[in-house]
Each structure stands twice: as structure tokens, then as C-alpha cells.
Amino acid sequence: MQKKLMCAGCKRPLDKKYIKALGKVWHLEHFKCAKCSKTLSTQTFFERNGLAYCKNDYLNLFCHKCSKCDEYITQEIVKAIGKFWHVSCFTCTTCNKPIQPPYFFEKEGKPYCNDDYAKNFAPICKACGQYIFEDYLKVLGGTWHTNCFTCKDCKQPIKKNIS
Known part of the structure; x- marks a missing residue:
């Protein structure tokens, strides 16, 4: 005697029409979204932690919206x-x-x-003329890379904490 298939939703025997999803079998009307309970037997569903979700609920619950286009991000x-x-x-x-x-x-x-x-946005170094992206000094009416602000005589960098 063959064992009857049981619906994962209602735990009752299945009739002729059923759906196989998430490694289980379901009456068509019992395969539903875990959030809104919408029947999923005739539409695409998404799985998360063994539960089925309709597209709208899956996106709202598990996907971020892009800061630029405001669409849901489902890929990288x-x-x-x-x-x-x-x-x-x-x-x-x-x-x-x-x-x-x-x-x-x-x-x-x-x-x-x-x-x-x-x-x-980047300031330009008064000594070398290059853009400054890291630490800099603002002294003597100009902006300087810390290594470009040097002693006129010895050419050594002048440290900002030396008086």
C-alpha cells in the first residue's frame, strides 16, 4: 500500500492537484506567503530560512533600496x-x-x-601646486602639505607642534 502524500500546510492528504516547493508538498491553496498569506501556487516566490514569500514582502523584508535610483537591490x-x-x-x-x-x-x-x-573640494598646496587629500597646514595665508611646509633656510619640514 502506497503512503498518501500529506499537505505541509494543513497536514491532510493531497488530492490530484498539488504543488511541490521548499522540499515539501502542498495543496495549491495552502502554499502561502509567510508574511501576507497570499497564495503562491501560481506566482514566483522567494525563499528565506525555509519560508516562502511573495515578491513584494520579500523585497520589503530583506532587500535594501538603492540610494540613487530608489529601486530594491537584489544582486550585488x-x-x-x-x-x-x-x-x-x-x-x-x-x-x-x-x-x-x-x-x-x-x-x-x-x-x-x-x-x-x-x-x-581639495585645497591646493602653496608649495608644490598639487591637490591635498590628507593632513595639511593652513598658515601664512596658504594651505600646505605637511611635508611641503619647510624652513626657507634648511629645507626641513616644519612640524606644526613646534613653537
């Missing part, structure tokens, strides 16, 4: 500046070119590539 994700981004949406605020973390600068919660950050 970039977490930067305390926000979440699609890889393709993590671009420079000025030129819109893709940025590869960790090689970017942040200003007021927005990402910038090296070139645009320099052009828009």
Missing part, C-alpha cells in the same frame, strides 16, 4: 557612506562615472571620484 550591493547602492548606481556625483570602493571621496553624503573631488 555596495555599502558606502552609510547607504546602500546597486553596483551600477554607485557613481561619481559630478561626472557619473562608476566608482570602485574604497577609491572614492565623500562630501556631504555624496560620492566623488578622485579627479572631481580634487577639482571641487
Whole structure:
């Protein structure tokens, strides 16, 4: 005698029409979203920790929204500046070119590539004329790399904590 298949939802024997999902069998009407209880037998579902979810609930419960396009992120994700981004949406605020973390600068919660950050925000060293991205000194009406602020006579860097 063949053992009857039992519905994972109601624990009763299955009739002719049933669905096999998540390693179990279900009456069509008993395979439901774990959150909203919508029947999932005729639509795409998503699994998380052995439970089935409709698309809307899965996205709302488990996916972040992209900071740039406001769409849900279901693939690879970039977490930067305390926000979440699609890889393709993590671009420079000025030129819109893709940025590869960790090689970017942040200003007021927005990402910038090296070139645009320099052009828009970085001070220029009075001695060498290059953009300054790290520690610097603001003295004598100018901005200086710490190693570029040197003694006029001996050419040694002047340390900011020396009087």
C-alpha cells in the first residue's frame, strides 16, 4: 500500500492537484506567503530560512533600496557612506562615472571620484601646486602639505607642534 502524500500546510492528504516547493508538498491553496498569506501556487516566490514569500514582502523584508535610483537591490550591493547602492548606481556625483570602493571621496553624503573631488573640494598646496587629500597646514595665508611646509633656510619640514 502506497503512503498518501500529506499537505505541509494543513497536514491532510493531497488530492490530484498539488504543488511541490521548499522540499515539501502542498495543496495549491495552502502554499502561502509567510508574511501576507497570499497564495503562491501560481506566482514566483522567494525563499528565506525555509519560508516562502511573495515578491513584494520579500523585497520589503530583506532587500535594501538603492540610494540613487530608489529601486530594491537584489544582486550585488555596495555599502558606502552609510547607504546602500546597486553596483551600477554607485557613481561619481559630478561626472557619473562608476566608482570602485574604497577609491572614492565623500562630501556631504555624496560620492566623488578622485579627479572631481580634487577639482571641487581639495585645497591646493602653496608649495608644490598639487591637490591635498590628507593632513595639511593652513598658515601664512596658504594651505600646505605637511611635508611641503619647510624652513626657507634648511629645507626641513616644519612640524606644526613646534613653537
